[in-house]
Amino acid sequence: MAKCYKCEVELTSDNESEEHIILNACGGRLKPKNLLCKTCNSGFGDSCDKILADSTNDLSNLLLIKRHRGEPQSIKGKLTSTGEDYYIQYGGDPMMSKPIISEVVDGEKVELSITARNEKEYKQILKGLKRKYPQLNIEEAIKTAEYKKEYLDDTIHFQSTIGGKEVFRSITKSAINYFIYKGGDRKYIVHLFDYLDEKEDLDIVWMHYPENTIYAPVESEVSHVIRVIGNPNEKILFAYIELFNVHNFIIKLNENYDGVPMDETYTFDLIEIKEIIRVIPLNYTRGQLLDLFENKDDKPFLKVQKRFERVVGLAMKRQSSNHNQELISRAINNSLGKYPEGTIITKEMIDELVKDTMKEITPMILHQLKRKNRDDDV
Numbered sequence: 001m002a003k004c005y006k007c008e009v010e011l012t013s014d015n016e017s018e019e020h021i022i023l024n025a026c027g028g029r030l031k032p033k034n035l036l037c038k039t040c041n042s043g044f045g046d047s048c049d050k051i052l053a054d055s056t057n058d059l060s061n062l063l064l065i066k067r068h069r070g071e072p073q074s075i076k077g078k079l080t081s082t083g084e085d086y087y088i089q090y091g092g093d094p095m096m097s098k099p100i101i102s103e104v105v106d107g108e109k110v111e112l113s114i115t116a117r118n119e120k121e122y123k124q125i126l127k128g129l130k131r132k133y134p135q136l137n138i139e140e141a142i143k144t145a146e147y148k149k150e151y152l153d154d155t156i157h158f159q160s161t162i163g164g165k166e167v168f169r170s171i172t173k174s175a176i177n178y179f180i181y182k183g184g185d186r187k188y189i190v191h192l193f194d195y196l197d198e199k200e201d202l203d204i205v206w207m208h209y210p211e212n213t214i215y216a217p218v219e220s221e222v223s224h225v226i227r228v229i230g231n232p233n234e235k236i237l238f239a240y241i242e243l244f245n246v247h248n249f250i251i252k253l254n255e256n257y258d259g260v261p262m263d264e265t266y267t268f269d270l271i272e273i274k275e276i277i278r279v280i281p282l283n284y285t286r287g288q289l290l291d292l293f294e295n296k297d298d299k300p301f302l303k304v305q306k307r308f309e310r311v312v313g314l315a316m317k318r319q320s321s322n323h324n325q326e327l328i329s330r331a332i333n334n335s336l337g338k339y340p341e342g343t344i345i346t347k348e349m350i351d352e353l354v355k356d357t358m359k360e361i362t363p364m365i366l367h368q369l370k371r372k373n374r375d376d377d378v
């Protein structure tokens with residue numbers, strides 16, 4: 001019978017719990033029930049997991065990652081032209097960070113101009129202003145408001161950072177989870193519990209971008225990778241983890257490993273949402289592994305950036321094809337959706353469909369042309 005690898009209580013249907021080997025917040029789906037008991041699962045590394053989830057939220061958001069619970073948060077960024085704060089919402093729609101309200105007082109007269117992000121917010125603002133300006137006619141203001149949904153004729157830029165103790169701890173937990181899941185003996189990782197519980201610091205995780213790239217994903221692939229190697233000849237147990245093929249880590253789990261040889265790889269395709277079989281070439285000797293921590297790579301940033309840009313590019317393609325599909329299904333719904341199922345499609349209905357499709361798609365095409373012209377000018 002399986003035991004909780006942390007406290008060794010026997011796992012039963014009452015106390016078992018699902019533990020995501022890679023954070024579900026990052027799109028991880030593998031969640032065996034035979035790793036941790038409920039008690040140990042709650043709280044074990046939670047705060048570190050949250051920081052890793054936050055640090056990778058931009059990629060989860062842009063790639064439209066689906067989680068078991070909840071959605072990735074909006075990304076906070078700035079408009080390239082004005083520096084104004086903006087959000088990229090899950091699904092790709094941009095949103096102002098706050099409403100814009102201007103009040104121009106000219107003697108007895110006050111001119112108000114409000115740009116709100118939605119109707120609800122607009123009404124709230126009006127209510128607030130009514131207290132200040134009792135003469136304000138709310139009904140009139142609602143009636144005369146203009147509702148606009150338009151493409152943003154600008155780009156939003158944002159910064160992404162990852163690293164630090166908490167992220168390293170969360171990564172270590174993924175490596176341990178996978179080691180145990182693949183039948184590894186807990187005695188080789190118990191010394192890491194105090195580290196995961198933030199009771200001590202260990203220097204066992206680092207970003208890993210060697211000159212010869214360890215793994216090059218195929219053209220449109222975005223995946224998570226874990227490889228765990230236990231080599232009793234070299235007396236080492238270590239793991240290599242890639243998140244989104246962007247954030248890559250080496251984890252030294254044990255320097256005195258004398259267990260059975262282990263060599264396990266898990267690759268999860270985030271676009272296809274399924275496990276894929278990949279070869280992750282990695283084979284360090286004891287000396288090489290220890291050297292990675294003696295002489296740390298202190299400038300991995302250019303490599304991270306390159307990988308980041310590749311994935312963001314793929315994410316943008318994905319979002320734009322999703323968006324086009326949305327426009328077309330909206331046009332179909334608007335035109336043909338109102339007829340009962342089984343209605344014979346007439347020439348008039350087709351004309352209506354074409355008209356609605358053009359109405360949906362034209363603004364997008366104009367926007368793209370405008371962008372293209374501007375890019376050509378640069």
Ligand SMILES: [Zn+2]
Nearest residue numbers: 004007037040
């Ligand atoms: Zn337990």
